Each structure stands twice: as structure tokens, then as C-alpha cells.
Amino acid sequence: MIKEITKKEKDPKPKYNMGQNSWFMIKLAWTSGEKKVLVLSLLSAILAVALNLVNLYVSPAILSAVERHAPVADLLLTIVGFVLGIMLVSAASTYVNANTLYGRISVRCEILNLLNRKAATTSYPNVDDDRYRKLLTKSSECINTNQAAAEAIWTTLTTLTANLLGFIIYVSLLTSVQPLLILIILVTTVISYLIGNYLNGYGYRHREEEAEYERHMDYITGRARDLSAAKDIRIFGLRPWLEDLYGKAMESYTAFHSKAQSVYIWAKIADLVLAFLRNAIAYAYLIGLVIQNDLGVAEFLLFFTAVGGFTQWVAGILGGFNTLHKQSLDISTVRECLEYDEPFKFDGGEHIEAEADRKYEIRLENVSFCYPGADKNTLTNINLTLHPGEKLAVVGLNGAGKTTLMKLICGFLDPTEGRVLLDGKDIRNFNRADYYTMFSAVFQSFSILAGTIATNVAQNDVGIDMERVKECIEKAGLRAKIESLPEGYETYLNREVYEGAILLSGGETQRLMLARALYKNAPFIVLDEPTAALDPIAESDMYQKYNEMTSGRSSIYISHRLASTRFCDRIIMIDNAGISEEGTHDELLKLGGKYAGLYEVQSKYYKEGEADNGEE
Numbered sequence: 001m002i003k004e005i006t007k008k009e010k011d012p013k014p015k016y017n018m019g020q021n022s023w024f025m026i027k028l029a030w031t032s033g034e035k036k037v038l039v040l041s042l043l044s045a046i047l048a049v050a051l052n053l054v055n056l057y058v059s060p061a062i063l064s065a066v067e068r069h070a071p072v073a074d075l076l077l078t079i080v081g082f083v084l085g086i087m088l089v090s091a092a093s094t095y096v097n098a099n100t101l102y103g104r105i106s107v108r109c110e111i112l113n114l115l116n117r118k119a120a121t122t123s124y125p126n127v128d129d130d131r132y133r134k135l136l137t138k139s140s141e142c143i144n145t146n147q148a149a150a151e152a153i154w155t156t157l158t159t160l161t162a163n164l165l166g167f168i169i170y171v172s173l174l175t176s177v178q179p180l181l182i183l184i185i186l187v188t189t190v191i192s193y194l195i196g197n198y199l200n201g202y203g204y205r206h207r208e209e210e211a212e213y214e215r216h217m218d219y220i221t222g223r224a225r226d227l228s229a230a231k232d233i234r235i236f237g238l239r240p241w242l243e244d245l246y247g248k249a250m251e252s253y254t255a256f257h258s259k260a261q262s263v264y265i266w267a268k269i270a271d272l273v274l275a276f277l278r279n280a281i282a283y284a285y286l287i288g289l290v291i292q293n294d295l296g297v298a299e300f301l302l303f304f305t306a307v308g309g310f311t312q313w314v315a316g317i318l319g320g321f322n323t324l325h326k327q328s329l330d331i332s333t334v335r336e337c338l339e340y341d342e343p344f345k346f347d348g349g350e351h352i353e354a355e356a357d358r359k360y361e362i363r364l365e366n367v368s369f370c371y372p373g374a375d376k377n378t379l380t381n382i383n384l385t386l387h388p389g390e391k392l393a394v395v396g397l398n399g400a401g402k403t404t405l406m407k408l409i410c411g412f413l414d415p416t417e418g419r420v421l422l423d424g425k426d427i428r429n430f431n432r433a434d435y436y437t438m439f440s441a442v443f444q445s446f447s448i449l450a451g452t453i454a455t456n457v458a459q460n461d462v463g464i465d466m467e468r469v470k471e472c473i474e475k476a477g478l479r480a481k482i483e484s485l486p487e488g489y490e491t492y493l494n495r496e497v498y499e500g501a502i503l504l505s506g507g508e509t510q511r512l513m514l515a516r517a518l519y520k521n522a523p524f525i526v527l528d529e530p531t532a533a534l535d536p537i538a539e540s541d542m543y544q545k546y547n548e549m550t551s552g553r554s555s556i557y558i559s560h561r562l563a564s565t566r567f568c569d570r571i572i573m574i575d576n577a578g579i580s581e582e583g584t585h586d587e588l589l590k591l592g593g594k595y596a597g598l599y600e601v602q603s604k605y606y607k608e609g610e611a612d613n614g615e616e
């Protein structure tokens, strides 16, 4: 089920740098109508610096008044002025910070929307692409909490702006004492930054390795909780195996993090050593000036506090850039995911509008298909025409390539060689989203929406045509069941979301999927094993209604049950990656080939059963 996790090669470099990612966030806040995030962040930075400056000057100003024996009224005025200043700036700062939160959450949710849209509409081959899936997992982590990069970046940008502003003001202040001090602090700052920057990049350089560990753990956790796996886990005693797999995945994950942590510790040590050197030199120099009587007590206090404050601005800038760097790596991952290459045309491409009453032709011309990484073709040189209004059945053994053929026809996959043509035009020229409107389908796997039965049939929660919903439910043979429920068509499905929702049986769910396919009045209907979960009566009912259900449309019916394909106009048999036989049911039986052989095997047991019954 799960491969041993192996150490991965180094991840590629991030596509975007800190500046580009910060600009991306600023533009996003602007275009998503959250301009106040920018204004409030800037205001918050200015207020932080203002508060620092008021605090810096309060003691030296009072001391200076005392030193020059200022009148008590002046002294009191100075004290009250500073106290009021501190109170006002603090209050404004608290107000601004409290108001920035919701805007920041909105911008993060905007990214979440963009990622969800990408995940729901990306070209189908991407869904199967390992690199895309890893990027999506990692991107989700970058946006799923308030502390995640997509929101925390605003705090970083705000504190960084404050630190830079403070830095500039303090530089001009300290230059009046000794410009060399500034040089020492700057040099040590740059060295700290470069070391920190390199070491902190470890996380990004190994982000895909980390995402893989997390995917394994999420998968195992998901399986343990998955309703559909609950029976398997119990009956096959899978718990120890799942726990063992989780333990192994957790071990690799912990080892990865211990290694990352030890790398980050070196960044911290380098920062501390350099900060110590900076402070020692600066304080020694100021004490020297006082001893030589070049500096008064109030000035000494001002510069002593300013050096400490300056070091903090510098450390803030250093830390800020390092944090921004890490967050920028995450934002870069999100952007790479959002910009992941789309092999299909969604924005451009020729526009087509499905007309339910019009008849279309689909032709596969010398089509071959090989799955990425596979060593041989699943399908080779297929030539097939689905004539307007034709009912085509596709049969073959497990793994023959029936579903792959259906995916090529529906435009989920593009051929590796050859072309799929709609009314003579290569489908690659069409807008792929438009092309999908041509199809309605029942796939092998069910996808139930967390909603009512009516919304599941209509695949929408507004403008539902209830008459049509009832008609389709009736055709799918589910009317009696639905109408026996107290809430009828408004009954909720999906217990994971709605308390008290009902659980349909496998066969009932399959009929619901059929009703959904019928509701969408598309020119083509694709049915991939639509009776696999049905009982014999429901199955026979469906065969009888098949003509009625598909009337006026072209249909592709994939099935293992050869008898079920009788009602189709033509049957094709897929074998050895190609179409081995073609004709009506009777023609294929007469041919006496593989189809006839398989039909014989399938019908044998029924016949034997009938014979046994007869003997009794």
C-alpha cells in the first residue's frame, strides 16, 4: 500500500524571491478589496516606532530638566506630556493592531479560494501528477492557520517596516556620536543575515521531502478514520499494520525535523555571538566618552538606551528578513502550485456550446496512450468512430484499458499519439471546460456531495428543476426509496458533515449517480460499470430502460457483463491494447472469437444452474 519513504534529492530552487512574494501579497490585498490591510499595517509600524521614540526620550528629558534645575511646573509638564504621549500612542497602536486581524484572514482565505479553484479545475493529468500533489499538500499547510505564512507574513512585513524605520532614525542619532559604531553594527548584521539566510533555507530546499512524510501520515490517519475503510480494517485486522506504517512514517518525519532543527540552531548561535560583540564594543566606547567628560549624564542615558535600541532594530531586521525568507519560501510554493502548468486549454481555446438535441460525432484517429512512467502503452493505435446517436458498448478484461479509453473520449487525458476529434476537430483546440459540457457520466467511483438528494441530482443548490429531479430519480429506479424518507428529496446525505444524514446503500448510491447523469442533459452519456452495485432486478430494469434513458444521445457503456451490452448498437472488445473485435452481440457470438468465449464462460454458470434446477 505504502512504499518505504526514501530520502529525496534536493528540492529545486524557489521560483520567486522575498521581494516578489511580498509584492504578490501586497497586490493580492489590493485587488481582493482588503486595502485596509496595507494601510493599517503601515500605521501599526509607524506607531510602534513612535512609541519607541517616546520611551527613548522620556528618561533623558526628565533627567535633563532635573540637571538644569528646571522649575517644578516645567518638570511636571514634561512628565505629564510624556505620559500622555505614551498613553495616546499605545492606545492608537492597540486599536490599529486589533483591527488588522480580519483583513489579514480575508486575504489568506482569498488564497485558499484560489487554491481550491485550482485543485477543482486543474487539467486532469495534474491530479495524477506526484509533483503537483506534493505542491498542493505543502501549499495547504501555508494557508491553513493564522500562524501560516499567508497570514503571518503581514506581521513580519509590519515589524520589518517598523525596524527599518527605527533603524534609519537611530542611525542619524548615533552618527552624531561615532559613525564607526554604525559601521561595526552594520558589518556584524550583514554577516548574521547571510549565515541565517543560508541555514534557514534548509526547510525550503527540503520541502518536498517534508511534504511526502506528511502525505504518508495524513493518508494513514485518513484511512483509520475513513468510513468506507472501517469494515476492512476490522475484518482484516488492519490496525497493527496501520500503526506500524504510521510509526515508520512518524520516525522519518521526526528524523527530518531533528536534522532541520540542528541546522537552525547554528543560525541562532552565529546571531548571538555577533550580537554580543556589537554590544560590548558600543558600551565600552560610550563609557570611555563619559570617563573623558565628553558626554553628560542625560546624553549618556540617551545614547546608552539608543545603542541597546539600535541593536534591537538591527536584530529585528535580521530576524525579520529571516522570517520573511521562510514565509516567502512558503508563498513561493503556493504560487508555484497556482501557476502549475495546465496542459489543457481552459482560459482560451475554441468555444463550443453543448446542444442537447444536436447529434455529434467523436472519432479516435490512430490514438495511443501511455501513462507517465509506464513502460508500455495501455492503448495502441485505436481507430474508432462514435457515430451520432450511437449506443456503443466497450468490453474487455480487467486492466484492458476500457476506463482509459473513456478518459480519452471525455478529454480527461490527451493521447500520447494520434487525435480525438469532435465533429472532425481535434479536441485539443477546444476550451476544455466547454468540451466537458458535452458529457454526462456515471463513473466507477461515487462522489456524493454534502447536501440534499435534490442537490446531488441537480449538482447545484439553486434553480433546481424539481420535476426533472423526480423524473430522473424515477428512471434510475429510486423514487420509492426517496419518497419513503420523511424529508424526501430534501434528505441530507453525507454523515461526515450533517448529523442525522442518511447513508444510502451501494446500489442506491449508484442509482443516484445515474439519476444525476440523466439530469444533466448532455449530448453524450458515459456509463462505466453502472450496474456493478445493482441487484439483478434493478439491473434488468436498467437494461429495459436504457433506450429510454439514452434516447437522443450518444452513449458509451463499459461493462464486464457481456449480456448487458446486447441493447447497444455496437460492441467493441478491448484486448492487447487494441480493439480486437467489433460488431453487434449476435455478430460477435457468430464470430466465435474472444467475446464469444467470454460470453460462454459467463453464461455457463447460469445455464448449469438452470440445468441443476431442472433435474431437481
Ligand SMILES: Nc1ncnc2c1ncn2[C@@H]1O[C@H](COP(=O)(O)OP(=O)(O)OP(=O)(O)O)[C@@H](O)[C@H]1O
Residues within 6 Å of the ligand: 128, 371, 372, 374, 378, 396, 397, 398, 399, 400, 401, 402, 403, 404, 405
Ligand atoms: N493513473 C494511472 N497511472 C498508471 N497506470 C494506470 C493508471 N490508471 C490505469 N493504469 C493502468 O492502465 C491499465 C488499464 O487500466 P483501466 O482502468 O483503463 O482498465 P479497465 O479496462 O477499465 O479495468 P477494469 O475493468 O478493472 O476497470 C491498467 O493496467 C492500469 O494499471
